[in-house]
Amino acid sequence: MTGEFDLIDRIRQRVGSDSSVLLGIGDDAAALLPTPGQALVATTDTLVEGRHFLPDWAPADIGHLALAANLSDLAAMAARPRWLLLSLTLPAADPDWLDAFLDGFLPLAERFGALLVGGNMSSGPLSITVQALGEADPAGLLRRGQARPGDCLAVTGVPGEAAAGLALGHAAPLALIERWKRPEPRVDIARQLAPWLSSAADVSDGLLADLAHLLRPGQGATVQLSDLPASPALMSALPEHRARWQAQLTGGSDYELVMSLAPDRIEQARACCQAAGLAWSVIGQVNDSGQLRCLDEQGQAFEFDRSGWDHFLSPPVTARESTP
């Protein structure tokens, strides 16, 4: 019969190490050697079945998403991923499920140089909590709430693709489903962009909600809806522009970066993203109005549902799934 310790052994056999890991999986805690002079950047995210993913998801997709959500938080701080803890709560000790989960989790970790050094295993309703530890130059931390009036607002990639995939469910084009299930944390580009930015956050709760996190008290912003980037997949999934805007402004789970920067830094930032082959779009500007306004091509304010993603106030993934 497979138990907790067999599963932990299975994980241990697949993880790497380096000289920063004094003690990895197998002791009461991991012991790590931080880089002198670096800030330690720490974040955690939990994925719950039925809220963040559906029961029919492949375990590898769950493994990828659980880690990507955490790496995205490190990216939003311009931190370099270093170490991971993984707390798995599983309905049963299923080694095949675990292997498949790790098939999604470990390659993403390796790609960003993060080592799995410990964790926890419990039985219960399926949920996954990852803790990601990264390092960053204390003076180079990319923070929320640091925008300056007159700064431009910009975003990587095409926000709304994940939300469109999520809203349409099985009816969505594969490209959009992949954007929801296999988001790409913007770790490398965030560190390249950081010197040019005044503030940044990752888009996990919805573009407008996360954009608002960049602002200081009393600040506001205008977003030019016609400047929101779109892709053929998104256009075909949501051809009606108001529905598309709604998904782009309030849909969560894109894990793109939203950022503020002085207008004279736009060319440097654009060049970074061009070199990386990543879309990057200026979508608005910070002001002192205290209000977030979204304007269409005629300069008319677009009235949208402002709720963004709230884990208690938003409907669960399954409810959205059933109403495409």
Added chain:
Amino acid sequence: MTGEFDLIDRIRQRVGSDSSVLLGIGDDAAALLPTPGQALVATTDTLVEGRHFLPDWAPADIGHLALAANLSDLAAMAARPRWLLLSLTLPAADPDWLDAFLDGFLPLAERFGALLVGGNMSSGPLSITVQALGEADPAGLLRRGQARPGDCLAVTGVPGEAAAGLALGHAAPLALIERWKRPEPRVDIARQLAPWLSSAADVSDGLLADLAHLLRPGQGATVQLSDLPASPALMSALPEHRARWQAQLTGGSDYELVMSLAPDRIEQARACCQAAGLAWSVIGQVNDSGQLRCLDEQGQAFEFDRSGWDHFLSPPVTARESTP
């Protein structure tokens, strides 16, 4: 209507900070300043309703236990607690529940100098994941698997009290229920004992299972059952000595420390615990037999159920609760 962000604000208003916290609750991740030259010690534990605690538990007890389990892991490494992340998965955004939970969590954190610096909030079946970060002198880390033949084995406190409380449920004396719900992480005494010890672990899975973690491959140990410490509460709850031994050897959740040490270090270790007013008992010895043997007063081997605590193989707390 209360949402995720209201709950996070509620937490933020109650937590302290110090100069090691560059960025606490409210950004994409926390940014911390580790102490130069110290190893970073990282651990995580998840508590699931019905497995680790019962639906009728007071939220403050859940908050205490969730943190105590993590601080106990840091204790077992002789680490000093520094920073905490808290990932809460709650069925509903109930501010009263959260306040009561924090009433158990925050005072324990403060007592051990640990700062809550970030976390995550999701909706779903109740579970709590804490990540605890501590620091320790890299040369002073208290590790598993470092026992030497001839070392004595010792334990703090009275192992089995939590298991007896858990097994008897509402029928248990209050003192035993408190030992299960409100375990005391042995943080300070572990750091005082560390210089005298060859190896240590905390007793979370059961005394024998965790004692086995101290041994190197090929090593074994004998445990003298008559040397297991008992308390009036434990004696009255489990008067029959075989039932008591079973609870003491295999019951989890004591969060005491089990340790190995050279015989000529016994007096120093005992003096540490005496000064702290904490029971400390030598219960056995390490050998090269490759076997764990438990001997009664007549030198007869005691046959017990060796399973210890496995989150998948052991019955859930609720099942134990219903069969006192």
